[in-house]
Amino acid sequence: MHDWSMLDRARALSERGETFAWATVVWRQGPSSGKEGCRAIVTADGVLDGWIGGACAEPAVVSEAVRAIADGEPRLLLLGTSGRFGEAVPEGMTVVPIACQSEGALEIYVEPVEPAPHLLVVGRSPMARTLVGLATALGWCAELIGRTEFDEIGPRSMVVVATQGHFDEDAVEGALRAGPAYxxxxxxxRRGEAVLGYLADRGVPRADLDRVRVPAGLDLGPVPHREIAVAILAELVAFRASREPAAPPPVPARPAEAVVDPVCGMTVERIGEPVEHDGTAYFFCCPGCRDAFRRDPEAYARKDVRC
Structure with a gap:
């Protein structure tokens, strides 16, 4: 991989809290436009940014990458002409038929990437600054703010209110309204009971108030502010480790209009120019497969083209 801007794009996705997948070419057999080390980012909605191969390889990689994001499992793909590998395929490797008229092949490692944990600390105390510094050292996306408006808070975010009595009630209410995980x-x-009681009188639902951890952090007794920050961070780490993961997005089903290319066996959509034969419309992944079918339609028309 020579395009270092790919790392910047990955960092930007992670900081926005978006899950994505890396797709990396780890082996090739020519002729193939993908080279060892070629890399691409695939987002959860199936957008590919980068380069791992041509028109035959990309759709298969995008489909498997979206599935990897959905189930959280990496996979090693072997892309090539259907049936050419035989018994040589190692256990655990996924074979994806591509390649129409080419004899090339690719091995591509697809790895889903979860976004960095997002921590928002409200307050300006030395403890608050220490907590942000510790979380940043762990690779978290941590931010210190002094307001009660919460922008870009998602269901994976964590909010710690450390306003020391200045606007505790408004900060807690605003955080609950934003819907973070913690x-x-x-x-x-005693102070926590007063804050939650005040919010209950203001009509904040009891179910929301029960979500507030007070006092935040592991109970270490009277300790210096640096150790309070460590205790809070330890609780956040334990919370992330024990929390049931959010339900992943459903693994996308094949499109309703998907069919099988009768020449190479790839799954394709009903787009592009079809070839009619005996009252059936056949669709293809590329012009090479279309031309092969036209030269000898009887050799391929007997195959089931439904998915």
Whole structure:
């Protein structure tokens, strides 16, 4: 991989909280336009950015990458002409028939990437700054703010309110309204009860208030502010480790209009120029397969073209 901007794009996706997949060519057999080390990013909605091969390889890689994002499992793909590998395919490798008229082949490693944890700390105290610094050292996307408006908060975000009595109620209410995975309030248990009681009187649902962790962090007793930050971070790490993962997006089904290319066996959509034979319309992944079918339609027309 020589295009270092790919790392910048991956970082931007992670900071926005978007899951994506890396697709990396780890082996090739010519002729193939994909080379060892070629890399691409595939987003959850199936957009490919980068280069791993030509028109035959890309659709198959995108489809498998979207499935990897959905189930969270990496996979090693072997792309080539259907049936050419025989018993030589290692266990655990997924064979995807491509290649129409080419004799080339590719091995592509597809790895889903979860976004960096997102932590928002509300407050300006030394403890709040220490907590942000510790989380940043872990590779988290951590931000220190001094307001009660919460922008770009998602269901994976975590919010720690450390406003020390200045606007605790507004900060907790605003955090709950944004819907993060975790809301913690730094303060004594007595102070927490007062804040939650006030919010209950203001009509905040009890189910929401029950989500607030107060006091935030592991109970270490009276300790310096740096150790309070460590205790809160430890609780956040434990929370992420024990939390049931959010339901992944459904694995996309094949399109309703998908058919099988009768020449190479690839799954294709009903787009492009079809070839009519005995009242059936056949679709192809590329002009090479279309031309092969036209030269000898009887050799391929007997294949089932339904998915």
């Amino acid at each position: 809301v913690g309030l730094v303060g004594s248990r």
